[in-house]
Amino acid sequence: MHHSPHLTNPTRACGRSKVFPVGLGGMLLSIEGRPDRAQAMATIHTALDAGVTLIDSASAYHTGADEVGHNETLIADSLDSWDGDAAGVTVVTKAGRVRPGDGRWLTDSSPDHLVRSATASRDRLRLDRIELFFLHAPDPVVPIADSLTALLRLLAEGTVTSVGVSNVTVAELDLAHELLGEALVAVQNEFSPSATQHRAVLRRAEELGLAFLAWRPLGTVGTRDDELTAAFTEVGRAHDASPQRTALSWLLSTSPVLIPIPGARRPETILDSASAAELHLGDAEVSRLGAAVASRAGLQD
């Protein structure tokens, strides 16, 4: 099966780059339950062959304390061994979350840590500069303005070209925009049919002209046997599409700045996800799914 959706589909803006509408989330290739290296690289190569040009990583995507940056090294190796043009691929990465090696996710968004972490990420990615670098999360014990100052330093030193913020509120996004100006090009928050709590952040991203990278974009669609999965399954069936592919297509229809970054541990799943870029739902289908999403969100309140 050969897909060339990148030939027929419009790209989306992510800072200065135009990227394929669906990205690849790298996390599951490097944390607990990850596939072996050959399968991980095959998954990345399949994404690239399908036209994906945005890969999301983080220094914290690893398990053991001695393998910080596992995911960045894996992606760099996969780009090296890919037979396509890796220059057209944007790898975004983050700092601020840390993993001591016992399964926990902690936060360290102190300026010194962020600067050291970004420099190490740049070296692992074997880049001169990281094109888009994210503050992974605000730190409860560090004022976010201090964390953002580290991003300014990384911009000034030329370690990174542009920056983004992740897991932020509208107020935090506004502060980032104020302090970072044009260098701020993206926000990355959770957003899916089962998690729409950051809709106001998405709307603010539209107003500010920022890309909104939607993490865990499938939510519970396809894994929970409920009305939400039923709605996406039914609408998808008319297009011979999986509920997951239908969910990604619906997400793309909700905003021109939204870029879903689905995760995958297998080539098959990212191939299906990437093909969402060429699945166009009708207006009636989009509203029907929107109603199912709204009804589910209502249940959560």
Ligand SMILES: NC(=O)c1ccc[n+]([C@@H]2O[C@H](COP(=O)([O-])OP(=O)(O)OC[C@H]3O[C@@H](n4cnc5c(N)ncnc54)[C@H](OP(=O)(O)O)[C@@H]3O)[C@@H](O)[C@H]2O)c1
């Ligand atoms: N900024 C943050 O704080 C933050 C937090 C969480 C995640 N993220 C980013 O967001 C990415 C996505 O989140 P995620 O990986 O947790 O969850 P996800 O993308 O919502 O779901 C991934 C799971 O869904 C399955 N899947 C994906 N596409 C599918 C398809 N088309 N059909 C059937 N199953 C499909 C995968 O199966 P297989 O495993 O079998 O392939 C995988 O287990 C992460 O990789 C990471 O890069 C960022």
